[in-house]
Amino acid sequence: xxxFTLNLLVVGATxxxxxxxxxxxxxxxxxxxxxxxxxxxxxxxxxxxGADWMSAASFISxxxxxxxxxxxxxxxxxxxxxxxxxxxxxxxxxxxxxGKFTVPEFIGDRFYSQTARTxxxxxxxxxxxxxxxxxxxxxxxxxxxxxxxxxxxxxxIGAAIVFAYAVLGGMKGxxxxxxxxxxxxxxxxxxxxxxxxxxxxxxxxPPLGLFSDAKATGEPILTTLNGLMxxxxxxxxxDQKDTTLNMFLFTxxxxxxxxxxxxxxxxxxxxxxVKDARSSAGWALVFIALLYLTAPAVAAMARMNLINxxxxxxxxxxxxxxxxxxxxxxxxEKTGLLTFEDKNGDGLIQYVADANANEFTVNxxxxxxxxxxxxxxxxxxxxxxxxxxxxxxxxxxxxLLMAISSAVSHDLIKSQINPNISEKxxxxxxxxxxxxxxxxxTYLGLxxxxxxxxxxxxxxxxxxxxxxxxxxxxxxxxxINNKGAVAGMLAGLVVTIVYIFLHKGWFFIADTxxxxxxxxxxxxxxxxxFGAIGALVNFVVAYVVSGATEDTPEExxxxxxxxxxxxxxxxxxxx
Amino acid sequence: MADKSSSNAYWKxxxxxxxxxxxxxxxxxxxxxxxxxxxLAGIGIGGTxxxxxxxxxxxxxxxxxxxxxxxxxxNKLDKEHGVEE
Numbered sequence: 001x002x003x004f005t006l007n008l009l010v011v012g013a014t015x016x017x018x019x020x021x022x023x024x025x026x027x028x029x030x031x032x033x034x035x036x037x038x039x040x041x042x043x044x045x046x047x048x049x050g051a052d053w054m055s056a057a058s059f060i061s062x063x064x065x066x067x068x069x070x071x072x073x074x075x076x077x078x079x080x081x082x083x084x085x086x087x088x089x090x091x092x093x094x095x096x097x098x099g100k101f102t103v104p105e106f107i108g109d110r111f112y113s114q115t116a117r118t119x120x121x122x123x124x125x126x127x128x129x130x131x132x133x134x135x136x137x138x139x140x141x142x143x144x145x146x147x148x149x150x151x152x153x154x155x156x157i158g159a160a161i162v163f164a165y166a167v168l169g170g171m172k173g174x175x176x177x178x179x180x181x182x183x184x185x186x187x188x189x190x191x192x193x194x195x196x197x198x199x200x201x202x203x204x205x206p207p208l209g210l211f212s213d214a215k216a217t218g219e220p221i222l223t224t225l226n227g228l229m230x231x232x233x234x235x236x237x238x239d240q241k242d243t244t245l246n247m248f249l250f251t252x253x254x255x256x257x258x259x260x261x262x263x264x265x266x267x268x269x270x271x272x273x274v275k276d277a278r279s280s281a282g283w284a285l286v287f288i289a290l291l292y293l294t295a296p297a298v299a300a301m302a303r304m305n306l307i308n309x310x311x312x313x314x315x316x317x318x319x320x321x322x323x324x325x326x327x328x329x330x331x332x333e334k335t336g337l338l339t340f341e342d343k344n345g346d347g348l349i350q351y352v353a354d355a356n357a358n359e360f361t362v363n364x365x366x367x368x369x370x371x372x373x374x375x376x377x378x379x380x381x382x383x384x385x386x387x388x389x390x391x392x393x394x395x396x397x398x399x400l401l402m403a404i405s406s407a408v409s410h411d412l413i414k415s416q417i418n419p420n421i422s423e424k425x426x427x428x429x430x431x432x433x434x435x436x437x438x439x440x441x442t443y444l445g446l447x448x449x450x451x452x453x454x455x456x457x458x459x460x461x462x463x464x465x466x467x468x469x470x471x472x473x474x475x476x477x478x479x480i481n482n483k484g485a486v487a488g489m490l491a492g493l494v495v496t497i498v499y500i501f502l503h504k505g506w507f508f509i510a511d512t513x514x515x516x517x518x519x520x521x522x523x524x525x526x527x528x529x530f531g532a533i534g535a536l537v538n539f540v541v542a543y544v545v546s547g548a549t550e551d552t553p554e555e556x557x558x559x560x561x562x563x564x565x566x567x568x569x570x571x572x573x574x575x
Numbered sequence: 576m577a578d579k580s581s582s583n584a585y586w587k588x589x590x591x592x593x594x595x596x597x598x599x600x601x602x603x604x605x606x607x608x609x610x611x612x613x614x615l616a617g618i619g620i621g622g623t624x625x626x627x628x629x630x631x632x633x634x635x636x637x638x639x640x641x642x643x644x645x646x647x648x649x650n651k652l653d654k655e656h657g658v659e660e
Contacts, residue, residue, distance in 0.1 A: 081635045089597070238627050282646055285639055
C-alpha cells in the first residue's frame with residue numbers, strides 16, 4: 001500500500017471516530033451547546049482541555065520553531081504551560097464559583113456594565129480570530145501534505161472540514177470528541193519521538209534522550225548538535241541569541257495570554273465544583289506536559305536529522321546532491337513549503353546560515369509532520385502523525401469557533417440586540433458567526449503573518465493585554481469600577497493591536513507594515529512579545545481611571561466577596 | 576453561609592499562599608530559565624547547562640507540582656475556614 005492511501009485510511013478512520021462521537025452526543029439545548037451540562041469529571045475535563053489547548057501551534061508548529069530557534073524559543077515551552085499555574089490560582093476557581101457560561105458574562109456582571117461586556121466580546125473575537133488564522137495555517141500544511149496538493153488547496157479543504165465539524169456538535173459533542181482527539185494526538189506525537197530517540201540515543205524516553213549521548217558520536221546530543229550548527233554558521237543550539245528583554249516579555253505574554261484565552265477559561269465553567277476547577281487545571285497540565293516535555297527532544301533531534309540528511313558525510317564534507325535527495329524532500333516540494341534553489345549551480349544542496357549562500361529553505365511548520373519521514377520511520381507512523389496534526393488543529397479550531405459563536409450569539413445578540421430571540425434563532429446566529437469567523441481566518445491564513453505558532457503567539461498577546469487583566473482585577477480588586485475596566489481593556493487591546501499591525505501589516509496585510517520584528521519599534525520588543533506591555537498598560541489605566549472615578553457599588557463588592565469563597569457554588573445559572 | 580470575619584481570614588490566607596507559590600513559579604521559569612541562567616552556567620547537564628534544562632523541561636515539572644500543591648492546600652484552607660462547598 002502506498003503512503004498516500006495509508007494516510008487517507010488512518011486520517012479517515014480517526015475522522016469517522018470524531019464525527020461519530022459528535023453525532024452521538026449532539027447538542028440538544030442551548031445550555032448543552034455552550035457548557036456541556038456541567039457534569040464533566042476533572043480528569044476527563046483536563047484531557048479535553050489538553051486537546052482544546054494543544055492546537056496546530058503546539059503539535060505541528062512548535063517543535064519546528066524550536067528546532068530552528070534553539071534555546072531562544074524556550075518561551076513557547078514555559079509560556080504555554082506556566083499560564084496554567086496562573087489559571088489555577090488566579091482565575092479558574094472564582095470563575096467557576098461565579099457560575100455563568102461565558103467570559104464576557106463575568107466581565108459584564110462584575111463591572112456592572114453592558115459596555116464592559118461588549119468590549120470583552122470585541123477583545124475575545126479579535127484574539128480568537130487571530131488564533132484561528134494560526135490554526136488554519138497549520139491545517140493548510142497538514143492537508144496539503146497528506147493529500148499531496150499545494151498549500152492553498154489544502155487550506156480550503158481543511159476550512160470546509162473544520163466548519164462542518166464545529167457546526168455539528170456543541171461543547172458537549174466536543175468534550176467527548178476532544179478526549180478521543182487527545183488520545184490520537186498524544187500517541188501520534190510520542191510514537192515517532194520514541195522511535196527517533198531510540199535511533200539516536202538508545203533511550204526510549206525522548207525527554208531523557210535529549211540529555212543523553214548520541215550513539216553516532218558518543219557525546220551528548222546537544223553537544224553534537226551545537227557542533228554541527230556551528231560548522232554551518234548557525235551558532236550553538238543551546239546559546240541565547242535573542243535579547244533577555246524580549247525573551248522575558250515573550251514568556252510573560254504567552255503565560256498570561258494562556259490564562260486569558262476564552263476557549264480555555266470556558267472549560268473551567270464546566271466542572272461540577274470549585275474544588276474540581278483547581279484540580280482540573282492541574283490535570284489539563286499533566287496531559288499537556290506529556291507533549292510539552294517531548295517537544296524539545298523532537299525539536300533538537302529533528303534539527304540533527306535534517307542536517308545529517310543534507311550532509312550525509314558530515315558537515316566538513318560536501319553536501320548531498322539534489323538528484324540524490326530522499327523521497328521526503330520530493331514529497332514536501334509538492335506543497336511548496338520546502339524549496340531548493342541551486343544558486344551556485346553545482347547541483348549540491350548547500351544548507352548554511354548565510355542567506356546568500358543557502359539554497360535549502362524549509363518551512364518550520366513542516367518539521368513535526370516531516371519528522372518521521374526524515375527519520376525513515378514506517379509508513380503507518382507517518383500516517384498517524386498526519387492524523388494527530390489534524391486532530392490538534394481541528395479540536396482547537398472547533399473550541400475557538402465555539403467561543404466566538406457564543407460571544408456573538410449569547411453576549412451580543414441575546415443580551416443586547418434582541419433579548420427575545422428564540423433558542424433556535426440563537427443557535428442559528430451562533431452558526432453564522434462561526435461561518436464568518438472561519439471565512440475570515442481562511443482568507444488571512446493564505447498569507448499568514450507568521451508560522452502557525454507565531455500567529456498563535458500574537459493571539460496570546462492580544463488576550464494577555466485585554467482579557468487577563470480585566471478578569472484578574474475583577475476578582476482581586478474591589479476598587480476597579482466599570483469605567484476603569486472598560487478604559488483598561490480598550491487601552492491594552494488598542495496599543496497591542498497597533499504595535500502588532502505596525503510590524504505585521506494592518507489587518508495582517510504584509511505590505512502595509514512599517515517595522516519588522518528583526519528591527520522593532522521599541523528596543524528589542526518583537527510584536528509577539530508586546531502583549532506583556534499591553535497588559536501592563538491595561539492594569540495601569542484601569543487603576544488610574546478607577547481611582548479618579550466613583551467607588552464600586554455595594555452589591556458589586558458583595559459579588560466579589562462571594563466569588564472568593566467556594567461555599568454556595570450551586571449549578572451555574574443561565575439568566 | 577460563612578460569616579464575614581472567617582471569609583476575610585480565608586481570603587488573606589489564600590492571598591499569602593498565592594504569593595508564595597508565585598515566587599516559586601517566577602524563580603523556576605523566568606529566574607532559572609532566563610534571568611539567572613548565566614549563574615547556573617557552571618552546572619552541566621547532558622551537553623548543556625541547568626538553565627537550559629529549566630527553560631525547556633524543569634519549569635514545566637515545577638508548574639505541575641505547584642498546581643496540585645495549591646489545590647491540596649486550598650482544600651485544606653476551605654475546611655479550616657468552613658467555606659467548603
